[in-house]
Amino acid sequence: MMSDILLIVTKLVLFLSAIISFWRWKELKLGNLVYFPFYMLFVVLIEVCSHFNGISSIDKLLYTLFDIVTYLFFISWFYKILSKNKLVVLLGVCYVNSLIFSLILEDITGELKIQSTVGTMIMFLLSILFYTSLIKSNQLIDFIRLPAFWIVTGILIFTLGYLPITFSLTKDFLPSRNVVYLILVVVNVLLYGFFSIAFLCPQKR
């Protein structure tokens, strides 16, 4: 019962964030978040499909697809906002390799743990890379109104909360359902909450 309420809260925040992204579409076109409404639509679709689908293996497949699209989307977004940094390209290549390894070594209808762990770690590294570059730039003066700051903070918080879970997945040990739900709710609410703040920030080219 408790876990159901928590999941509803998470999905509500996600839908709200998606609505805001479409409502602010004209503004978002001016900045770096131009493709975010499409990504949010994709996330909503995955959640809706997962909700109405009762088959566990398809569910896992959907979330694997979600993971792959999410990591590739954010790597390309980081590549754009970090002025085509070569390190981002390198990390992107690492992720693609881990994905290939996962597809070869793991069951696609199960969880692709290698790509998930590597992807989460890459997100963590890219967030640190972004912060390092932001702290050296003049944009720091008004970082509170910087959409990229909120997006990256959301990603970092999600990564920090999600990393212990992904590590426990790789060790075939999953903490209790309630703990996973609680952590997922907190990180998802923060992630989509920060995304919403980013969509509401003034967008600059």
Add this chain to the structure above:
Amino acid sequence: MSSEKIDSVLLISVFSILAIIGALIFIFTVFIKQRNKLVKEKYENQIMSERQQHALELQALRSQMNPHFVHNSLNAIQYYIQRNEVELSEIYLTKFSKLIRSFFTLSRKRHITIAQEMSLLENYLSIEQLRFEDKLNYSITKDTELDEEDIIPTMLLQPIVENAVNHGIFHKATTGTVAIHFGYVSEDSFKVTIIDDGIGLVKSKAIFDNSGKELNNRSSSVLQDRLKLLEYSNTWKVSYTLEDREDTEGAIATLIFKPIEDEHTSIPSR
């Protein structure tokens, strides 16, 4: 659940939540601190560039010599040459060239010594005296407590003396006197008074009004600009008053100088 499993669950939960809270606090603390540092740096740079700009503006103002003065001096020299008073015209020309050289040399400096300022004013007034012939007397004095090597903003007094001569003494029928006195006020402050026994401020303004000319006093505007810039550049606090004399006809200008020492300025110690 076994106790080992409960421990692991608890550990993961506590670690995740602490990591999230810690990261949020860390990010915002570091970013706000860095932002404040950057804002402070930018503010200081802006202040510095504004001061540099003020210094340049001050230099430009210092190097402005009243065109009327140049014109009048050259006219006077021409007058003596035409009257065949070669010796007088030579004296005039020598003083004039010396004054111009002083103007150009000293205008590059932000501060000069009181002795240099007195010499400059002496030179200027001696030229004006030649032009006015017997109609102008002047005196430049100093309190003994006041050190001649004390500094003063360069050529701030010359426009005031110029006003006293051209607006006070010029319209007076009889001989006029301009008295400049450098007075000691305190350890870090001194006062300069420029007293003339000319027609005074009210009459001078009335003459301008009657002539239908607009009182476009260049010396006064240069002086006001310079006082404003000195205040902005945070180097000197100068209080300036100009009023009619109460005892007799004429005007009295008083300037009280106090250097401001702060971390951004480098005024030589007095």
